[in-house]
Amino acid sequence: MYFHHKKAILYSTIAVLVFLILIQLFTGFVLKIVVFSLVFLLGVVIYQLGYYGILEENILFQYIFFREVCRIEIRKIECIEAITTKKFGEVYIQIGKGFSEDTYRFILKDSSTFTSLSSCRNKQGLPLGRYLQKHYKIKLIEKEKVKFFNV
Numbered sequence: 001m002y003f004h005h006k007k008a009i010l011y012s013t014i015a016v017l018v019f020l021i022l023i024q025l026f027t028g029f030v031l032k033i034v035v036f037s038l039v040f041l042l043g044v045v046i047y048q049l050g051y052y053g054i055l056e057e058n059i060l061f062q063y064i065f066f067r068e069v070c071r072i073e074i075r076k077i078e079c080i081e082a083i084t085t086k087k088f089g090e091v092y093i094q095i096g097k098g099f100s101e102d103t104y105r106f107i108l109k110d111s112s113t114f115t116s117l118s119s120c121r122n123k124q125g126l127p128l129g130r131y132l133q134k135h136y137k138i139k140l141i142e143k144e145k146v147k148f149f150n151v
Contacts, residue, residue, distance in 0.1 A: 001055045003120040003128045005048040012048070016041040053120055053128055060128075062116065070114055072106060079139040080129045081105040082118070088148045101142070104129035 016037055023033050050065040055074075062070040082101035086092060094100055099118065104127070106114045118127045126134070133140040 001122055001131075003053040003055070003122050003131075005051065005117075005119050005121075007119075007121065009045055009048045012044050013041060016044075048119075051117065051120070053116065055128075055131075060132075062114075072108065072114060074132065074136050074138075076108050076110070077106050077132070077136075077138050078109045079107050079141055080132060081107065082129055082140055082142045083145055084143070085145045085147060088146055099127060099130060101127070101129070 020034055020037050023037075027033070050063075052063055054061045054063070058074045060070075060072045060074060061068055062072075081104065082099070083103045083105060084100050085102045092100075101118045104116045104118055106116065106129075108114070116128055118129065121127050122131060129140060132138050
C-alpha cells in the first residue's frame with residue numbers, strides 16, 4: 001500500500017497560485033515575485049513527490065527521492081505518537097472530519113524513534129499512523145506540542 005502527498009501537492013499549488021494572482025493585482029513588481037514564487041512552488045512539489053511510504057508484507061519502507069531512508073517491521077513498533085504542533089496565542093478552528101496531527105513519531109520496542117509526516121495518505125485518505133492503528137492495533141497516543149516562539 002502506498003502513502004503519498006497527492007492532496008498536499010494540490011493544496012500548496014493552489015495556495016501559491018492564489019498568492020501570485022493577488023500580488024499581481026495589488027503591485028507592479030510582478031516579475032521578480034512571480035519568478036521567486038514559481039521556483040519555490042517547483043521545489044515544494046518536487047519534495048512532496050519525492051517523499052512517500054510503502055507498506056508491504058508487514059514492513060514499512062520510507063523513501064525520499066527513490067532512496068530508501070528507513071525500513072521498519074510493523075511488529076517492532078511499540079506505539080505511535082500523533083503530534084499536533086500549535087503556536088502560543090493563536091486560535092485554531094478545525095472544520096470537517098480530518099485529523100489535526102502534523103507528524104507521527106513511531107516508537108520502536110528497542111526505544112529508537114522514527115518520524116513521518118501526517119500528510120502522507122493512502123487511497124482512502126487515512127494517514128500512515130491512523131492506518132497502522134486501525135489495521136495492526138498499534139497503540140496511538142495523541143500529543144499536543146505548543147511553540148512559544150518560532151524556534
